[in-house]
Amino acid sequence: MSWEEDFRNRYPCPCGKGEYEEIHYSDDWGRSETRYVMLCPSCKEKYVYDHTVIHGHPGDEIERGWVLKSVLEAEHKHRKSVEEKAKTLYFKLWEKKFKSLRTKKQMWEILTLNGKYYPSLGTFYKHTKGYTQEEMTKYIDGFFNYHDLKRVFKVCGVNPDWKYLGANKEEIQRFQSDNLDIQKKHEFIKTKQKGVSFPYSEAKPSEVTDVYWIYAVRKKGKYPKPTPRSGKWLIFVNPENVNEVWVKINKAVEEGKLGDSAKVSTAKPNPLAGGSKARVICVYTYDWTDEKDVKRIREELRRLGITNKIPYKADEDTLKGKYRITGHGRISKYYE
Numbered sequence: 223m224s225w226e227e228d229f230r231n232r233y234p235c236p237c238g239k240g241e242y243e244e245i246h247y248s249d250d251w252g253r254s255e256t257r258y259v260m261l262c263p264s265c266k267e268k269y270v271y272d273h274t275v276i277h278g279h280p281g282d283e284i285e286r287g288w289v290l291k292s293v294l295e296a297e298h299k300h301r302k303s304v305e306e307k308a309k310t311l312y313f314k315l316w317e318k319k320f321k322s323l324r325t326k327k328q329m330w331e332i333l334t335l336n337g338k339y340y341p342s343l344g345t346f347y348k349h350t351k352g353y354t355q356e357e358m359t360k361y362i363d364g365f366f367n368y369h370d371l372k373r374v375f376k377v378c379g380v381n382p383d384w385k386y387l388g389a390n391k392e393e394i395q396r397f398q399s400d401n402l403d404i405q406k407k408h409e410f411i412k413t414k415q416k417g418v419s420f421p422y423s424e425a426k427p428s429e430v431t432d433v434y435w436i437y438a439v440r441k442k443g444k445y446p447k448p449t450p451r452s453g454k455w456l457i458f459v460n461p462e463n464v465n466e467v468w469v470k471i472n473k474a475v476e477e478g479k480l481g482d483s484a485k486v487s488t489a490k491p492n493p494l495a496g497g498s499k500a501r502v503i504c505v506y507t508y509d510w511t512d513e514k515d516v517k518r519i520r521e522e523l524r525r526l527g528i529t530n531k532i533p534y535k536a537d538e539d540t541l542k543g544k545y546r547i548t549g550h551g552r553i554s555k556y557y558e
């Protein structure tokens with residue numbers, strides 16, 4: 223099983239004097255991955271590509287992009303400091319929660335809040351097979367880290383002292399929110415964005431620079447309301463072709479031939495992303511488990527000229543930043 227290159231593009235680097243390359247790969251498992259190579263020698267010294275999906279941003283596919291190494295280093299230092307301070311406040315409490323437990327299953331229940339967090343019970347048993355008590359403690363304590371702070375606070379049952387931790391607004395939001403809240407927030411963002419971009423429904427994506435997305439909304443016929451299992455077909459387009467492709471998709475959505483909506487990224491430069499110039503079109507479906515509907519829409523897209531292989535992603539996976547945060551290939555629900 224091997225990764226195959228689908229296509230590559232070149233774009234101007236941050237300093238503007240050179241270029242970087244964006245290379246798209248996919249494999250037979252339906253995974254896809256994009257790699258970025260800086261070609262400009264002076265930017266190569268200063269920048270690294272950050273695959274982090276920007277949270278709370280309506281751009282499902284927008285990663286943070288090229289970031290100054292000095293900025294990343296400062297962030298790393300900040301995170302370490304938040305983690306250290308959290309340890310001084312709550313580590314004793316954390317240890318206490320696990321101390322008097324007799325079985326591994328009890329430990330798992332506390333650690334994952336009864337399966338709400340990673341890992342599953344089976345994976346937990348696999349990880350800790352044959353562990354001594356000391357090794358168990360080490361394993362459990364490994365979850366007391368910056369990225370798992372939300373879980374840590376819940377396990378400890380504390381209302382964190384944000385000021386002492388030095389956490390910023392975004393972090394406080396992230397460490398406090400529940401998955402369900404994120405779901406609601408996403409629906410809210412979608413709705414809000416639709417409202418914002420209604421005046422643009424006839425506009426050409428390449429000419430719009432004041433909103434990130436333009437939406438198409440169904441005008442004819444009925445379609446089920448989005449479920450928590452909603453998702454979308456993702457179509458990546460070169461900026462030169464985006465208007466032409468979008469006209470067709472916009473029309474098909476309005477005429478009731480696809481789902482309830484679609485969106486396209488515009489020419490508005492994203493100061494945080496700084497990265498990809500490729501445009502993306504998301505064609506939404508109400509439920510990824512309704513395979514018949516998902517495939518019907520794929521078939522319709524083929525009729526509109528989208529004949530190359532494209533991935534289908536569940537919104538839920540997008541929200542969790544699944545597989546992207548770690549920089550690995552992401553799993554698509556479908557790829558055809």
Ligand SMILES: [Zn+2]
Pocket residue numbers: 235236237238239240241262263264265266
């Ligand atoms: Zn450069």
